[in-house]
Amino acid sequence: MRSLLVVDHRTANEAAMLDPQSEQLSIKQSPAWMLEAYGYHVLRAFDEKNNELQMGSADAVILHLPLNEVKLWGTKLLKHKMIPMLWWCSADIATLSAAFCEDDLPIDGLLSPSMSEQELHWALHFGSKQHFERLQWLNERKQLEARLEERKWIDMAKGILCKIKNISEAEAYDVLRKQAMNERKRMVDVATSIVKVYQLLQDQK
Numbered sequence: 001m002r003s004l005l006v007v008d009h010r011t012a013n014e015a016a017m018l019d020p021q022s023e024q025l026s027i028k029q030s031p032a033w034m035l036e037a038y039g040y041h042v043l044r045a046f047d048e049k050n051n052e053l054q055m056g057s058a059d060a061v062i063l064h065l066p067l068n069e070v071k072l073w074g075t076k077l078l079k080h081k082m083i084p085m086l087w088w089c090s091a092d093i094a095t096l097s098a099a100f101c102e103d104d105l106p107i108d109g110l111l112s113p114s115m116s117e118q119e120l121h122w123a124l125h126f127g128s129k130q131h132f133e134r135l136q137w138l139n140e141r142k143q144l145e146a147r148l149e150e151r152k153w154i155d156m157a158k159g160i161l162c163k164i165k166n167i168s169e170a171e172a173y174d175v176l177r178k179q180a181m182n183e184r185k186r187m188v189d190v191a192t193s194i195v196k197v198y199q200l201l202q203d204q205k
Contacts, residue, residue, distance in 0.1 A: 161194070
């Protein structure tokens with residue numbers, strides 16, 4: 001993980017409004033300055049369009065934003081590329097984020113200006129692992145939801161067959177299974193067809 005996209009809450013104009021001494025201190029505590037000092041290739045963007053263009057080259061995103069904006073930006077960026085998202089928690093950002101600490105956020109790790117080079121490297125490493133585990137969990141969740149949806153259609157079709165043919169659930173399941181084999185289709189596809197045809201007939205009555 002060497003190329004990092006930094007999304008910063010301050011615009012270039014806001015930085016220019018600081019007095020020179022404050023600006024120097026602020027710059028040295030910024031994620032872009034620190035990450036470059038530690039040898040990372042930093043991509044910067046201040047608006048949504050630019051962020052999306054930079055996503056293709058990035059290995060991870062560093063969000064230097066209040067938590068309410070983290071959710072908004074994180075969700076948008078993850079639509080373009082699934083990569084680790086880490087929150088840069090500076091003192092001013094932490095103050096702005098207090099009311100949103102319980103929100104469900106797409107964050108894989110936490111970074112701060114007080115971290116040493118080694119601490120930052122390890123935080124990025126574990127953030128990457130956390131991201132991989134989150135992707136696995138999301139994939140498992142999708143598969144489970146798909147299986148539950150299939151089960152729903154099969155159960156509905158069994159109920160219809162039980163009612164129409166006056167047979168048991170086990171017999172209805174066998175009917176579905178045999179029809180699926182004969183038609184070389186998945187059981188859920190056969191079940192869905194039965195339910196939809198039955199509902200159509202009911203609507204026409």
